[in-house]
Amino acid sequence: MKDKKFNIYEIARKANVSIATISRAINPETRAKVAPATLKKIDQLIKKYGYTPNLAAKHLSGNVTKTIGVVFPYLPGIFYSNYYNHILAAVSDYLFDTHYQFKMLLLKVAGDTWDKYDFKVGERVDGLLITHWFKFFSKKSILENMKIPCVVLNDVDRKIKTQFVGVDHYLGGQIAANHIYSLGHRRIAMLSGPDWSMDNQQRMKGFIAFLNKKGLRIKPDLIVKADYLEHMAYSKVETLLKIDPKITAIFACNDQMAFGAMSRLKELGIASPKDISVIGFDDEMDAAKFTPPLTTMHVPIYDIATRGTEILINHLQSKDAKKSLRGIEILPVRLVERKSTVKINS
Amino acid sequence: MKDKKFNIYEIARKANVSIATISRAINPETRAKVAPATLKKIDQLIKKYGYTPNLAAKHLSGNVTKTIGVVFPYLPGIFYSNYYNHILAAVSDYLFDTHYQFKMLLLKVAGDTWDKYDFKVGERVDGLLITHWFKFFSKKSILENMKIPCVVLNDVDRKIKTQFVGVDHYLGGQIAANHIYSLGHRRIAMLSGPDWSMDNQQRMKGFIAFLNKKGLRIKPDLIVKADYLEHMAYSKVETLLKIDPKITAIFACNDQMAFGAMSRLKELGIASPKDISVIGFDDEMDAAKFTPPLTTMHVPIYDIATRGTEILINHLQSKDAKKSLRGIEILPVRLVERKSTVKINS
DNA sequence: TCATAATATGTAACCCCTTACATATGAAGT
DNA sequence: ACTTCATATGTAAGGGGTTACATATTATGA
Numbered sequence: 001m002k003d004k005k006f007n008i009y010e011i012a013r014k015a016n017v018s019i020a021t022i023s024r025a026i027n028p029e030t031r032a033k034v035a036p037a038t039l040k041k042i043d044q045l046i047k048k049y050g051y052t053p054n055l056a057a058k059h060l061s062g063n064v065t066k067t068i069g070v071v072f073p074y075l076p077g078i079f080y081s082n083y084y085n086h087i088l089a090a091v092s093d094y095l096f097d098t099h100y101q102f103k104m105l106l107l108k109v110a111g112d113t114w115d116k117y118d119f120k121v122g123e124r125v126d127g128l129l130i131t132h133w134f135k136f137f138s139k140k141s142i143l144e145n146m147k148i149p150c151v152v153l154n155d156v157d158r159k160i161k162t163q164f165v166g167v168d169h170y171l172g173g174q175i176a177a178n179h180i181y182s183l184g185h186r187r188i189a190m191l192s193g194p195d196w197s198m199d200n201q202q203r204m205k206g207f208i209a210f211l212n213k214k215g216l217r218i219k220p221d222l223i224v225k226a227d228y229l230e231h232m233a234y235s236k237v238e239t240l241l242k243i244d245p246k247i248t249a250i251f252a253c254n255d256q257m258a259f260g261a262m263s264r265l266k267e268l269g270i271a272s273p274k275d276i277s278v279i280g281f282d283d284e285m286d287a288a289k290f291t292p293p294l295t296t297m298h299v300p301i302y303d304i305a306t307r308g309t310e311i312l313i314n315h316l317q318s319k320d321a322k323k324s325l326r327g328i329e330i331l332p333v334r335l336v337e338r339k340s341t342v343k344i345n346s
Numbered sequence: 347m348k349d350k351k352f353n354i355y356e357i358a359r360k361a362n363v364s365i366a367t368i369s370r371a372i373n374p375e376t377r378a379k380v381a382p383a384t385l386k387k388i389d390q391l392i393k394k395y396g397y398t399p400n401l402a403a404k405h406l407s408g409n410v411t412k413t414i415g416v417v418f419p420y421l422p423g424i425f426y427s428n429y430y431n432h433i434l435a436a437v438s439d440y441l442f443d444t445h446y447q448f449k450m451l452l453l454k455v456a457g458d459t460w461d462k463y464d465f466k467v468g469e470r471v472d473g474l475l476i477t478h479w480f481k482f483f484s485k486k487s488i489l490e491n492m493k494i495p496c497v498v499l500n501d502v503d504r505k506i507k508t509q510f511v512g513v514d515h516y517l518g519g520q521i522a523a524n525h526i527y528s529l530g531h532r533r534i535a536m537l538s539g540p541d542w543s544m545d546n547q548q549r550m551k552g553f554i555a556f557l558n559k560k561g562l563r564i565k566p567d568l569i570v571k572a573d574y575l576e577h578m579a580y581s582k583v584e585t586l587l588k589i590d591p592k593i594t595a596i597f598a599c600n601d602q603m604a605f606g607a608m609s610r611l612k613e614l615g616i617a618s619p620k621d622i623s624v625i626g627f628d629d630e631m632d633a634a635k636f637t638p639p640l641t642t643m644h645v646p647i648y649d650i651a652t653r654g655t656e657i658l659i660n661h662l663q664s665k666d667a668k669k670s671l672r673g674i675e676i677l678p679v680r681l682v683e684r685k686s687t688v689k690i691n692s
Numbered sequence: 693t694c695a696t697a698a699t700a701t702g703t704a705a706c707c708c709c710t711t712a713c714a715t716a717t718g719a720a721g722t
Numbered sequence: 723a724c725t726t727c728a729t730a731t732g733t734a735a736g737g738g739g740t741t742a743c744a745t746a747t748t749a750t751g752a
Contacts, residue, residue, distance in 0.1 A: 007708055018732045023710060030711095035730060055470040056405035057708035060737050065402065067449070074442060079435040080631070082426070088434075089425040092452055096420060103413070103449050106438055124401040285426070353738055364702045369740060376741095381700060403738035406707050 006051040014049075015042050026053055059124070064321070067101050068312060069125035073132050074106040082284050083301055087131060087153065090305030098313060102129075126321070127312045129153060129305070149315050149325040151308040154301060155198065156328055163325035165308040169199045172297045172333035173206020176251055176279050179295070179335055181214055184344035185249035185277060188218060189240045191257040193228040200228070203253045203281055222247065226257050233260030237268070248276060248344050255280035255287050258294055262340065277341035292339035300331055307331065352397040360395075361388050372399055405470070410667070413447050414658060415471035419478050420452040428631050429647060433477060433499065436651030444659060448475075472667070473658045475499060475651070495661050495671040497654040500647060501544065502674055509671040511654040515545045518643045518679035519552020522597055522625050525641070525681055527560055530690035531595035531623060534564060535586045537603040539574040546574070549599045549627055568593065572603050579606030583614070594622060594690050601626035601633050601642055608636070608686065623687040639684035646677055653677065 012019040017038060024030040025042045034042075045051070059065045070091055078084050091102055103125060127149040143150065144161045156166040180188060190207065193200030208218060221243045226232040233252060237260075240247065252258035258280030265272050272278055273292060280287060280296035287294040307329060315325050358365045363384060370376040371388045380388075391397070405411045416437055424430050437448055449471060473495040489496065490507045502512040526534060536553065539546030554564060567589045572578040579598060583606075586593065598604035604626030611618050618624055619638060626633060626642035633640040653675060661671050 009708080019709080020711080020733080021731060024731090027710085033730075038730080054406070054708050056402055056409075056411065057737090058710080059402035060400070060406050060739085061708080061710045063402075063737075074438070077435075079431045079438065080428070085425045085431070088450075089423075092420070092425065092450065096452060101449050101451070103447050104434075104438065105447070106442060355738080365739080366703080366741075367701060370701090373740085379700075384700080400738050403707090404740080406709085407738080407740045409707075409740095 006049050007054065011042070011045055011049070011051050014045050017042070064126050064316075065124050066099050067103055067125050068095075068127045068129060068309075068316075069103050069105040071105045071107060071128055071130045071133075074108050078106075082286075083282075084131070086301040087129075087305040090302045091129065091309050094306050094309040094313070100126075100313060100316075126316050127151070127325075129308055129312060144324075146324060149312060149321070149323070151312045151325060153308045154299075154304050156330070157198070158328065161324075161326050163308075163311060163327050163329075165304050165311065165329045165331070167299050167304065167333050168330050169202035169333070170206035170209075172281065172299070173203040173208075174210040175206075175333065175335050176203075176281065176297050177207045177210035179337070179341065180249050180251060180277065180279060181211065181216070183249075183277065183341060186216060186344075187244060187247045188216075188249045188251060189222040189244070189247045190218060190224070191226045191233050191236065191240075191250060191252040191261060192223055193253045193257070194225070197228065200253050207251055219244070226252075226260070228254050228256055230256040230260035233257035234264045235260075237261050237264040241268075241270075249341070250276060250278045252278060252280045255282045255284045255294060255296055258296065258340070259286070259290060262290070262292075262294075273340050273342040277344075279341050283336050287336075288338065290340075295338045295341040296336055298334050298336045300333075303331055352395050353400065357388065357391055357395065357397050360391050363388070410472050410662075411470050412445050413449055413471050414441075414473045414475060414655075414662075415449050415451040417451045417453060417474055417476040417479075420454050424452075430477070432647040433475075433651040436648045437475065437655050440652050440655040440659070446472075446659060446662075472662050473497070473671075475654055475658060490670075492670060495658060495667070495669070497658045497671060499654045500645075500650050502676070503544075504674065507670075507672050509654075509657060509673050509675075511650050511657065511675045511677070513645050513650065513679050514676050515548035515679070516552035516555075518627065518645070519549040519554075520556040521552075521679065521681050522549075522627065522643050523553045523556035525683070525687065526595050526597060526623065526625060527557065527562070529595075529623065529687060532562060532690075533590060533593045534562075534595045534597060535568040535590070535593045536564060536570070537572045537579050537582065537586075537596060537598040537607060538569055539599045539603070540571070543574065546599050553597055565590070572598075572606070574600050574602055576602040576606035579603035580610045581606075583607050583610040587614075587616075595687070596622060596624045598624065598626045601628045601630045601640060604640055604642065604686070605632070605636060608638075608640075619686050619688040623690075625687050629682050633682075634684065636686075638686050641684045641687040642682055644680050644682045646679075649677055 008019045008022045012022045015022065021034060021038060022042060024034050025039055026046070031039065070087070072078055072084060095102055105128075125148065128146070128151070130150055130152045131154065133143060133152045133155060143152075149163070151163045151165060154166045156164045188211070190204065192204055204223070211218060222240065224236045224240055226236050233256070240250070250258075250261055252261055258278050262272050262278050265276060270276055278294065280294050281299070283296045283298035287296050311325065311329070315321065354365045354368050358368045361368065361384075367380060367384060368388060370380050371385055372392070377385065416433070418424060418430060441448055451474075471494065474492070474497070476496055476498045477500065479489060479498045479501060489498075495509070497509045497511060500512050502510045534557070536550065538550055550569070557564060568586065570582045570586055572582050579602070586596070596604075596607055598607055604624050608618050608624050611622060616622055624640070626640050627645070629642045629644035633642050657671065657675070661667065
C-alpha cells in the first residue's frame with residue numbers, strides 16, 4: 001500500500017488545479033464555487049487516494065475545532081449517576097447528526113476552581129456545556145469573561161450574564177405542595193438538601209410558599225436537612241416521627257432522600273403511602289421501579305441538555321460564533337403521579 | 347482588558363528571545379535546555395499575559411493531539427448501561443492525571459462499518475480504545491491496518507493482529523461450573539446468550555467442559571437460549587421446569603438473565619437458592635443488590651478499561667507512538683459468592 | 693594559551709489548511 | 723466591437739507552533 005501522506009497539495013497537483021480549488025471543493029459551503037467538471041475530477045482523486053483533510057490544520061487556519069467541551073465535576077461515581085448519564089446521552093444524541101464532536105472536561109471539585117484549568121481546556125473547543133458551574137467558577141466574572149460561548153445546564157442565575165437552560169424549581173416546589181395539599185394532607189414534613197444547593201433552596205421555598213398561601217405553616221422542626229443523601233434521609237426519619245408522630249406526608253427535596261425515607265418507614269412498619277405519603281423531586285430512573293413507585297416532580301434533564309446543546313451549536317454555526325451567549329430558557333417541571341402519595345385516610 | 351492575542355511571537359518579543367526558546371520553555375521535555383534565568387523571565391511573562399499555547403498549532407506541527415478516541419456503539423441507552431459507565435469511569439480516572447483528553451466516538455451499529463467513519467475520526471486522535479469491535483470492523487484487515495494504535499477492550503481474537511485486553515470467559519465458565527458442582531448440584535440447566543456473542547460461546551463451552559470432565563452431561567434440552575435478555579430469561583424459566591422439574595441449579599451466561607430467571611422463580615413460588623441455585627456472569631452492580639444477592643462471575647470491566655488505557659497511553663508516549671499496537675492481555679475472572687447459590691439439600 | 697567540547701540561543705523550514713485579493717475567461721448589454 | 727459582470731481559478735499571506743541545524747558563548751583540559 002502507499003503510505004505516502006496525501007495533503008491538499010498532492011491532490012491539487014494530481015488534479016492539475018490549485019490548492020484553493022481543492023479547499024473549495026472539500027468544504028460544503030464553498031463547493032458551489034467550483035465548476036462541476038472540476039468537482040468531479042477532484043472527487044475522484046480524493047476517493048482514489050483516500051485523502052482526508054488534516055483537521056489540525058483546519059483548526060489552525062479556521063480557528064474552529066468543531067468540538068464542544070462538556071464540563072463535569074470529577075466526582076467518584078459520576079459516570080454511574082443517572083443525572084450525568086442523561087446529559088451524556090442528550091449531548092451524544094444531538095451531536096450525532098452534526099459534524100461536531102465533544103470532549104469530556106472533568107474538573108476536580110475540591111477547592112479547585114476554573115482558573116487552573118483554563119490552560120487545559122481553554123483553547124481547543126469551540127464552546128462549553130457546563131454542569132454545576134457554581135462549583136468551579138469562584139467568581140461569576142470568570143464565567144462572564146469566558147472567551148468562548150458557554151451554556152450552563154440546569155442552573156439559572158439571573159445575575160450572571162451567560163446562557164442558562166434550566167427548570168423553575170420554585171414552581172416545582174409549588175406544584176408538589178399543591179399535590180400534597182389537594183390530597184388532604186396538613187401535617188407535612190420536609191427533608192431538605194444541602195444549603196449550598198440553589199435547587200434545594202428554590203424547591204423548599206416554593207413548597208412552603210404554596211402552603212403558606214393556603215394558610216398552612218410547616219413547623220420549622222419538621223424541616224430536616226438530609227443533604228440530598230439517601231442514607232441520611234434514612235436515618236432522619238425517626239427524628240421526624242419523634243417530633244410529630246402524626247405526620248401524613250413527607251416532601252423530600254430529591255428522590256434519593258425519598259428512597260431513604262421510604263425504606264426506613266417500611267422497616268418501622270409504617271405503610272407508605274397508606275400511613276404516610278411521600279413525594280420526591282427529580283424523577284430519577286429508579287423512581288418508577290421503587291416499591292411503591294414514587295410520586296415525584298419530573299425534571300427533564302435530558303431535554304435540558306438537548307436544548308442546551310442545540311442553543312450552543314446553533315450559536316456556533318451563526319456569524320456570532322465567537323461571541324458569548326446570553327439568555328435564560330426555562331423548561332417545564334411536571335408532577336408524575338405514581339403510587340407513593342394518596343388521599344388522606346384512604 | 348487586553349483582548350490582543352498572545353502567541354509565541356509576542357512573548358518572544360517581550361522576553362527578547364527567539365520563539366524557539368519560548369517553545370523550549372513551555373514544553374516539559376525541552377525545558378531543561380533553557381537557562382534558568384531565561385526560564386524565569388519567560389515564565390513571568392507567560393503568567394503576566396496569560397499566554398496559553400494554541401493547541402491546534404501544536405497538533406499541526408507536532409502531529410499529535412494528546413487526545414484518544416473512545417469508540418462506542420451508538421445504541422439507545424448506552425450511557426445508562428453499567429458496562430459503558432465502567433469504561434467511561436476507568437478512562438476518565440486514568441486520563442485525569444495525564445495530559446491526555448478523550449473524545450467519544452459513537453458509531454452507528456446497524457449495517458454501518460468502520461470505513462464510513464474513517465474521515466470523521468481518522469485523523470485527530472492519537473489512538474483508539476474500541477469496544478465491540480466486531481460490530482464495526484467488517485473485515486479484520488481494517489482493524490489491522492488502522493493508521494493509529496488501537497486497543498480493543500473486553501474481546502480477544504487471537505487471529506487478529508492488534509492489542510486486546512480481556513478476560514478468559516472459558517475459564518470463567520469452568521470456575522462457575524466448579525462452584526455449582528462442588529455444591530453438589532447435578533441436575534443443572536443453562537440460560538445462554540445470543541449465538542453471535544463470542545463471550546457467550548466461551549462461557550458455555552467452559553461450563554460444559556468442566557462438567558464433562560466430571561463425567562456429567564447436560565441434557566441439550568436444558569440449554570435454552572435467552573439472548574442475554576432479562577425478560578426472555580424470565581419467560582424461558584417455565585420451559586426449563588417443564589423439561590425437568592427437578593433441576594437444582596441454573597447457570598445464566600449473564601446476570602441479566604439470572605435476574606429474569608430469579609424473578610420468575612419467585613413468582614412461581616420456587617425459593618431461590620433453597621430450591622434452585624442460580625449463578626450469573628458479569629457481576630453487574632445490581633447483582634449485589636438483588637434479593638437474594640446474586641452469586642456470579644466477576645468480569646473486571648473497570649480494570650480492563652484501565653489497563654487498556656494504560657497500554658495505549660504508554661505506547662503513545664513511547665518512540666513507537668505511530669506504530670500499531672499488538673498483544674493480548676488477560677485479566678482474571680473470579681467467582682463472587684453471594685446468596686443465590688447453596689449446597690444442595692441444605 | 694588555544695583547540696575542543698558543552699551549553700544556550702537563534703534561524704528558517706515545515707506542518708496543512710483557509711481566504712482575501714488578483715487574474716483570466718466568457719457571457720451579456722448597448 | 724467594447725465595456726461590464728459573473729464565474730472559475732490561482733497566488734500568497736497568514737494561523738502558531740516544533741525542530742534540525744547553525745551560531746555564539748563559556749567552560750574544560752593539556
